[in-house]
Amino acid sequence: MAVPGKSYGDYAVVLKAMRLGEADRIVTLMTAEHGKIRAVVKGVRKTSSHFGARTEITTHLRVQCWRGRDLHTLTQVEVVDAFRAVREDLDRFSQAMAMLDAVDQIAQDGQEFPALYAMLVRALAVLDSTGSPLVAPSFFWKLLALDGSSPMLSACAGCGKPESEGLLVAFDFAQGGVLCEACQRGRKLSAPGTLDLIRRILQGQLRTVLFEPLSPDAAEMSRLAVDAMEAHVGRSLRSCHTGLVQPALRDSGQVP
Amino acid sequence: MIYSQSVQALIEELGHLPGIGPKSAQRLAFHILRIPEPDARRLAAAIVDVKERTTWCTRCWNISDGPLCDFCLAPERDPTLLCVVEDPRDIVAVERTGGFSGRYHVLHGAIDPIGGIGPEQLRVKELLARLEPEGVTELIVCTNPNLEGEATAMYLARLIRPLGITVSRPASGLPVGGDLEYADEVTLGRALEGRRAMEA
Numbered sequence: 001m002a003v004p005g006k007s008y009g010d011y012a013v014v015l016k017a018m019r020l021g022e023a024d025r026i027v028t029l030m031t032a033e034h035g036k037i038r039a040v041v042k043g044v045r046k047t048s049s050h051f052g053a054r055t056e057i058t059t060h061l062r063v064q065c066w067r068g069r070d071l072h073t074l075t076q077v078e079v080v081d082a083f084r085a086v087r088e089d090l091d092r093f094s095q096a097m098a099m100l101d102a103v104d105q106i107a108q109d110g111q112e113f114p115a116l117y118a119m120l121v122r123a124l125a126v127l128d129s130t131g132s133p134l135v136a137p138s139f140f141w142k143l144l145a146l147d148g149s150s151p152m153l154s155a156c157a158g159c160g161k162p163e164s165e166g167l168l169v170a171f172d173f174a175q176g177g178v179l180c181e182a183c184q185r186g187r188k189l190s191a192p193g194t195l196d197l198i199r200r201i202l203q204g205q206l207r208t209v210l211f212e213p214l215s216p217d218a219a220e221m222s223r224l225a226v227d228a229m230e231a232h233v234g235r236s237l238r239s240c241h242t243g244l245v246q247p248a249l250r251d252s253g254q255v256p
Numbered sequence: 257m258i259y260s261q262s263v264q265a266l267i268e269e270l271g272h273l274p275g276i277g278p279k280s281a282q283r284l285a286f287h288i289l290r291i292p293e294p295d296a297r298r299l300a301a302a303i304v305d306v307k308e309r310t311t312w313c314t315r316c317w318n319i320s321d322g323p324l325c326d327f328c329l330a331p332e333r334d335p336t337l338l339c340v341v342e343d344p345r346d347i348v349a350v351e352r353t354g355g356f357s358g359r360y361h362v363l364h365g366a367i368d369p370i371g372g373i374g375p376e377q378l379r380v381k382e383l384l385a386r387l388e389p390e391g392v393t394e395l396i397v398c399t400n401p402n403l404e405g406e407a408t409a410m411y412l413a414r415l416i417r418p419l420g421i422t423v424s425r426p427a428s429g430l431p432v433g434g435d436l437e438y439a440d441e442v443t444l445g446r447a448l449e450g451r452r453a454m455e456a
Binding site: 016021022047048050051053054056057058079082084087088089090093094097100101104238239240241242 | 371
C-alpha cells in the first residue's frame with residue numbers, strides 16, 4: 001500500500017480517462033502492485049505536454065506516482081506497450097473497451113489484484129497481435145473464473161443432474177450456470193458447441209479457441225459471456241452496447 | 257447570511273460556472289458590484305440574449321443565431337469539402353489556421369464506449385444525410401487525436417469510404433517548438449511514418 005505523500009513506482013494499464021479543468025486529466029489505472037488507482041495527469045491536454053499520447057486508454061505503462069490525500073499524481077511515465085494495433089483498428093478497439101470496462105467494474109480502489117493486472121496485460125497483447133473477435137468474450141470467462149465465479153457447465157445448476165443424464169438446454173449465470181429442461185430459465189442454448197467452447201476457454205485451451213472460424217457457437221458463447229459478466233458486476237456494461245459490434249460476427253448473421 | 261440576499265444569490269449563481277469556486281465567485285460578484293450600472297446591464301443582457309437567440313444550425317449543428325450558421329450561409333465556402341469536428345469550439349481552432357475553405361459538421365462528441373457514447377448518440381445520421389445532396393467529395397475527420405477521436409474517425413471512414421468519398425485525417429506529428437527527447441513513442445512513430453521529402 002502506498003504511503004500518503006510518498007512517491008512510488010509501478011506498472012499500470014490505463015482503464016479510463018476524464019477531463020479535469022482546462023488542460024488536466026484524471027486517469028484510472030490498473031496497477032500491478034497498488035490495485036486500481038485514480039491519478040491526475042497535469043497539463044496532458046496541451047500539445048506541449050511531455051506526457052503526450054502516453055496516458056491514452058489501453059496503454060501499458062511504467063509509472064511514477066505521488067500519493068496525495070485523495071488522488072495520486074502522475075509524475076513520470078514510460079510506455080511499456082502502446083498496443084498500436086488496438087488503437088488503429090475499430091474492432092480491436094471495441095473489444096479492448098469492453099475488457100477495460102469489465103476490469104474497472106471488478107477491481108476495487110486501492111486493493112491489490114496482481115493476477116487481474118497480469119491477465120489484462122496478456123489479453124491486450126493477444127488482442128493486439130491476433131485481432132481475434134473472441135478475445136474479449138474469452139477474457140470475460142477467464143475474469144469470472146479469476147474472481148471466483150466460474151459457471152457450472154457439466155451439470156444442471158438447478159437440480160445437479162449431470163450432463164450424461166439429460167440435455168442441458170439453457171444458461172442463467174444468476175442460477176450458477178447451465179440448466180436442464182426441467183429447471184430451464186435465462187437464455188436458451190441454440191448452438192450445439194457453445195458449452196464446449198466455454199469449457200475449452202476455462203481449461204487452458206484459449207489459443208485454439210481464438211483461431212476458431214466464426215460460427216453460431218462462437219456468437220452464442222460471446223453473448224453468454226456478456227450476459228454472465230453483466231450479471232456478475234450487477235450492471236449493464238455500456239461498452240458492450242454502443243453499436244460497435246464486431247462486423248465479422250455481424251456479417252455472418254450471428255449477432256441479432 | 258454574511259452578505260445581503262441579492263449578493264449571496266449572485267455568488268451562488270456564479271459558483272455554478274465551470275472552473276469557478278466559492279472564492280472566485282465571491283471575487284466576480286464584488287467586481288460586478290463595483291462596475292458602472294450600464295456595464296452590468298450589458299453583461300446581463302448578453303447572457304439573456306445568448307440564451308434566447310442561440311440555437312443549433314439545422315445543417316451542420318454548429319452554434320447559430322438562425323436556422324443556418326454563418327459558415328453554411330457563406331456562398332464562397334466550398335460545399336464539396338466537409339470538415340467533421342467534435343465540438344463547435346473546434347471550428348474556431350480550424351478557422352484560426354486560415355487554411356480551410358469548406359464547410360463543417362459538428363458531431364457533438366466522440367465515440368466513448370466506456371462512457372456509453374456510441375454512434376447513435378452523435379450527429380452521424382445528420383452527417384450521412386448531407387453527403388449526397390451537397391455533393392461532398394472529401395470528408396476531413398478533424399476529431400481529437402486521442403483514442404476516442406481516432407475510433408470515431410475509423411468508424412466514419414468505414415461507413416463513408418464505400419460511398420466513393422475520400423475520407424482524410426489531419427497529419428499527426430511533433431509540435432513545432434517542442435523537444436524530440438520528450439516526444440512520446442506513438443506521436444514520434446506517426447511523425448516518422450508521415451515524413452516528407454525536403455525541397456532543395
